[in-house]
Amino acid sequence: xxxxxxxxxxxxxxxxxxxxxxxxxxxxxxxxxxxxxxxxxxxxxxxxxxxxxxxxxxxxxxxxxxxxxxxxxxxxxxxxxxxxxxxxxxxxxxxxxxxxxxxxxxxxxxxxxxxxxxxxxxxxxxxxxxxxxxxxxxxxxxxxxxxxxxxxxxxxxxxxxxxxxxxxxxxxxxxxxxxxxxxxxxxxxxxxxxxxxxxxxxxxxxxxxxxxxxxxxxxxxxxxxxxxxxxxxxxxxxxxxxxxxxxxxxxxxxxxxxxxxxxxxxxxx
Amino acid sequence: xxxxxxxxxxxxxxxxxxxxxxxxxxxxxxxxxxxxxxxxxxxxxxxxxxxxxxxxxxxxxxxxxxxxxxxxxxxxxxxxxxxxxxxxxxxxxxxxxxxxxxxxxxxxxxxxxxxxxxxxxxxxxxxxxxxxxxxxxxxxxxxxxxxxxxxxxxxxxxxxxxxxxxxxxxxxxxxxxxxxxxxxxxxxxxxxxxxxxxxxxxxxxxxxxxxxxxxxxxxxxxxxxxxxxxxxxxxxxxxxxxxxxxxxxxxxxxxxxxxxxxxxxxxx
Numbered sequence: 001x002x003x004x005x006x007x008x009x010x011x012x013x014x015x016x017x018x019x020x021x022x023x024x025x026x027x028x029x030x031x032x033x034x035x036x037x038x039x040x041x042x043x044x045x046x047x048x049x050x051x052x053x054x055x056x057x058x059x060x061x062x063x064x065x066x067x068x069x070x071x072x073x074x075x076x077x078x079x080x081x082x083x084x085x086x087x088x089x090x091x092x093x094x095x096x097x098x099x100x101x102x103x104x105x106x107x108x109x110x111x112x113x114x115x116x117x118x119x120x121x122x123x124x125x126x127x128x129x130x131x132x133x134x135x136x137x138x139x140x141x142x143x144x145x146x147x148x149x150x151x152x153x154x155x156x157x158x159x160x161x162x163x164x165x166x167x168x169x170x171x172x173x174x175x176x177x178x179x180x181x182x183x184x185x186x187x188x189x190x191x192x193x194x195x196x197x198x199x200x201x202x203x204x205x206x207x208x209x210x211x212x213x214x215x216x217x218x219x220x221x222x223x224x225x226x227x228x229x230x231x232x233x234x235x236x237x238x239x240x241x242x243x244x245x246x247x248x249x250x251x252x253x254x255x256x257x258x259x260x261x262x263x264x265x266x267x268x269x
Numbered sequence: 270x271x272x273x274x275x276x277x278x279x280x281x282x283x284x285x286x287x288x289x290x291x292x293x294x295x296x297x298x299x300x301x302x303x304x305x306x307x308x309x310x311x312x313x314x315x316x317x318x319x320x321x322x323x324x325x326x327x328x329x330x331x332x333x334x335x336x337x338x339x340x341x342x343x344x345x346x347x348x349x350x351x352x353x354x355x356x357x358x359x360x361x362x363x364x365x366x367x368x369x370x371x372x373x374x375x376x377x378x379x380x381x382x383x384x385x386x387x388x389x390x391x392x393x394x395x396x397x398x399x400x401x402x403x404x405x406x407x408x409x410x411x412x413x414x415x416x417x418x419x420x421x422x423x424x425x426x427x428x429x430x431x432x433x434x435x436x437x438x439x440x441x442x443x444x445x446x447x448x449x450x451x452x453x454x455x456x457x458x459x460x461x462x463x464x465x466x467x468x469x470x471x472x473x474x475x476x477x478x479x480x481x482x483x484x485x486x487x488x489x490x491x492x493x494x495x496x497x498x499x500x501x502x503x504x505x506x507x508x509x510x511x512x513x514x515x516x517x518x519x520x521x522x523x524x525x526x527x528x529x530x531x532x533x534x535x536x537x
Contacts, residue, residue, distance in 0.1 A: 022448070108311070
């Protein structure tokens with residue numbers, strides 16, 4: 001695959017998302033308000049508990065975890081499910097399928113631009129604010145590098161999950177419902193609503209091996225240096241889990257898509 | 270025909286439009302089933318979050334598990350009307366941008382009423398059932414006496430509480446008459462509702478004022494529910510919530526209609 005073609009798609013995506021500057025500003029503002037809400041809620045929770053550390057997480061850890069999970073959510077958010085069902089309804093999907101590039105790769109790279117913009121304009125500022133508010137509780141070291149790598153993997157896994165779910169709409173003609181089910185499951189089981197460290201032991205045993213964890217929990221755990229991610233074995237295990245899921249979801253997604261694409265019926269000519 | 274129409278007239282129209290809407294929805298049966306399932310999933314996930322939270326922490330700010338559950342159920346029921354009856358707010362910005370909105374201005378009924386009556390969101394009923402179940406469950410465990418007066422209070426204050434979220438969403442949706450990115454405003458405001466299920470006593474300082482009087486999420490469940498949960502020690506704001514709810518709703522309605530008038534004047 002010619003990298004210049006892919007970069008061109010990224011560039012187009014960047015230009016397209018820069019067009020919606022207000023949205024970026026509003027997302028950033030929302031993250032800050034969210035920060036306030038999370039701060040008060042968890043401060044009250046920790047104040048009532050009487051101890052500073054619960055399940056290995058301090059108040060600051062929890063705050064960093066949850067706010068950056070939201071920031072990651074905004075940054076990783078893709079509207080593949082919506083876009084696909086819309087382009088099937090309008091028939092635009094035919095043009096995308098005819099492109100001299102695999103549909104899966106084309107879609108991924110056309111979203112990449114907006115990811116770049118979101119990362120620079122909403123994630124990094126939120127990150128800096130969190131850093132200032134928590135007074136340097138985030139370690140500045142090699143963990144940042146692991147975090148970035150894990151986030152790139154998380155991006156690919158998130159995309160693969162989207163690509164597994166989106167074709168279901170071809171069969172059911174329900175977009176809102178499918179999308180909300182997916183979002184709820186991902187947010188709950190990935191630790192974005194409540195850190196996975198708080199889950200009961202037995203539930204964790206299962207959740208730890210699901211792909212959802214690889215989206216939010218693994219990058220954030222690495223950033224905080226928790227759960228053995230500051231040792232080579234711990235890192236290897238987490239990256240291994242991410243890579244395994246990338247492989248599984250890509251193969252499964254391709255098989256499913258090849259089957260689903262035959263189902264597409266576009267009205268009109 | 271007189272200019273001012275009675276409630277009966279509007280109720281009759283609402284019923285007719287509702288039947289049409291339900292008929293059209295029934296033609297997408299799979300979508301209906303999956304959407305309802307999705308709605309129940311989101312509520313279940315909120316419930317699971319709660320269980321996990323209380324698995325680690327016995328109380329939050331002096332609130333135990335069952336009181337928090339009551340608050341959660343209360344918020345779910347209070348958020349049902351905005352989901353069921355005012356869901357069309359989400360389509361407002363598309364209609365305004367495409368110009369389709371003009372059709373509402375030409376009918377001899379109230380524009381706000383006609384616009385909202387067009388969509389009845391059936392998914393909200395799943396949430397209602399889930400919310401009532403949660404309230405009943407918490408109610409039994411807390412041991413609140415069941416008297417006609419308490420039930421009456423519950424109904425009145427649930428109704429009151431629902432007005433606040435409706436008002437928030439009306440205002441958020443109506444911003445589309447002035448600005449382009451109103452979708453984001455709606456999404457943010459809608460996300461605030463997730464914090465309605467926590468006691469607002471956790472906030473302090475300037476944010477307490479903001480979340481009480483500017484973005485009134487404290488009234489979506491916390492203040493109204495205190496009438497039932499702490500009958501001996503009800504804050505003044507709880508008693509005032511029916512009045513405040515009506516004021517907020519009235520203001521949001523006026524703001525919405527102001528947008529409509531502005532839209533009329535742009536012509537074309």
